[in-house]
Amino acid sequence: MTTIQHAAANLPERSHLTAAQGDPFGNARAQLRDAVTILGYDDGMYELLANPRRELTVAVPLHRDSGEMELLIGHRVQHNVSRGPAKGGLRYSPDVTLDEVRALAMWMTWKCALLDVPYGGAKGGIRIDPRHYSCSELERVTRRYTSEISPLIGPDHDIPAPDVGTDEQTMAWIMDTYSVQKGHTVLGVSTGKPVSLGGSLGRATSTSRGVVHVALAALRSRGIQPEGATAAVQGFGKVGRHAARFLHDAGVRIVTVSDQYGAIRADGGLDIAVLEGHVDATGSVTGFADADPTSNDNLLAADVDLLVPAAVEGVIHVGNAMQVKATVVVEGANGPTTPEADRLLNAAGTLVVPDILANAGGVIVSYFEWVQANQAYWWGADEVETRLAKRMLTAWEHVSTHAEKLQVPLRTAATCLAVERVAQAALLRGLYP
The missing domain is CATH 3.40.50.10860 (Leucine Dehydrogenase, chain A, domain 1)
Structure with missing residues (x-):
């Protein structure tokens, strides 16, 4: 199995x-439209990148x-x-x-x-x-x-x-x-394979590690030290489970988590190792003896320093964005915040670290796996982790500096940087024929 x-x-x-x-x-295209407008590209470039x-x-x-x-x-x-x-x-x-x-x-x-x-x-x-x-x-x-x-x-x-x-x-x-x-x-046709079939050490937890590298940097940027900070993690699957563990290891107190079956809360902090054993035995975070049941809505509205939505798209929307109390939101999932909700969070002063930055650890180590497979030479776990951390923190610095320079939210800065690089590549390559 x-x-x-x-x-x-x-x-x-x-x-x-x-x-x-x-x-x-529609949300993805709206984000692209905003970036294209800021960058001054015409409708032709928008259409090229939107489709x-x-x-x-x-x-x-x-x-x-x-x-x-x-x-x-x-x-x-x-x-x-x-x-x-x-x-x-x-x-x-x-x-x-x-x-x-x-x-x-x-x-x-x-x-x-x-x-x-x-x-x-x-x-x-x-x-x-x-x-x-x-x-x-x-x-x-x-x-x-x-x-x-x-x-x-x-x-x-x-x-x-x-x-x-x-x-x-x-x-x-x-x-x-x-x-x-x-x-x-x-071997290079897919990544995320078992290590014995050409997979890379560190790939299984790479997205979560990337989320945590950026989350800790984002907390510090708001003057919040990880030791003693509080967090809510929505989703306890591939990304959320490991992110919760790594945050816990960094000293962050995880007070509430959820999965597709329900949510739990323990204001004194969840013992993530014990919770993982419970999930392995039952298939869900629900029913965990050392926590009280709560709802996903309550989790999103929890009064915490850090919120990590690590489940599916669109969970923070115009109907619940104003209930979010977290100082920092780090998007472990792809597209968890709708554009309308994003505007509300930014207006409220919430620091939202966008998905294209926050959860990029997986594609980085997938790239490392592809490189290793093409060379038939594999790196040690420490080398993978060191390279991952450097890439994530370098990107964080670029995005946060660009956001400050343009006086725009992190998502806008990140999307503009990315769209500009893709547009430049398209222009340099030209159109064929």
């Missing part, structure tokens, strides 16, 4: 936490273990390849839509450019709830999807990585399926 399956069969139904609110693609370079929707037939046949729908979107091969995760979720994948691909383009990683942005998704499928069924889905999108992917074209609902095993299946088609092993 892989980690993308929940063993507990008696878990409650998913809460509204999993349902993205608003229009993620995906390529997108593919595929039918993924599956023979269930029961013998029944089921048809699933998958997508792969390459937003931009001006700066290098497309790069982006693959998510398995019942909430996957083409517009969501388009938005995530665009955000990946800006993320790679901002962190000066030589990639363009891509994203993939299959509309499936992996908890309701066996490991062998998920393997068949992954291999068929890989076969369908194989004309678009490759180490020099488009490199998938794990995302919501997928893991290192998924990436191993992708690598093997693609390699069988090519007739030889191609």
Whole structure:
């Protein structure tokens, strides 16, 4: 059984936490429009950057273990390849839509450019709830999807990585399926693989480590020392769980966390190691003996120094933004704050560290994995972590300095820096023919 399956069969139904609110693609385009206006580009450049370079929707037939046949729908979107091969995760979720994948691909383009990683942005998704499928069924889905999108992917074209609902095993299946088609092993076709199959040390926790590097810097920029600071972490999956642990290790008191089933709170601070054991045993943070139940709404409105939304898109919106009391919001998820909510938070003096900066640790170490695979030479964990920290903190300094210079929010500064780099690459390359 892989980690993308929940063993507990008696878990409650998913809460509204999993349902993205608003229009993620519209939000992404609105952010781009603001940056294009500030940078002085014309409508032609906006249209070039607002629309995906390529997108593919595929039918993924599956023979269930029961013998029944089921048809699933998958997508792969390459937003931009001006700066290098497309790069982006693959998510398995019942909430996957083409517009969501388009938005995530665009955000990946800006993320790679901002962190000066030589990639363009891509994203993939299959509309499936992996908890309701066996490991062998998920393997068949992954291999068929890989076969369908194989004309678009490759180490020099488009490199998938794990995302919501997928893991290192998924990436191993992708690598093997693609390699069988090519007739030889191609380790660089996917990242986030098991270390024994060409994965990089530190990749599994890289997004969370990046979030924490930036979160600690953001707290200090507001005169808040991490030791004794308080935090709320929304989402206890790939990103939120490790972020909570690393924040706890840095001295931050985690007072409330949530997952797709509910939320818990302990004003004296949660023992993250004990909570992780509870989640491993039950599949959820709910029912943790050393905390009281609360709601996701209460978590977002918690009176804490730091809020880390690390679940899905659109959870901070115009209806709840004014209830956010955190001094610093660090976006562990992609697109957790709608543009309207972002404006309200900025007007209220909340420091919002945008997703394209905050959660870029994953793509940075994916890049490291790709480089190592191409060289057939692997780095030690300390080297990976040192390089990751340097990249994240350098980007933080660039963005915060640019924001201060332009007197704009961090998101605007980050998006402008990223869009300018992509636009410059497009202009230098020119149009063909």
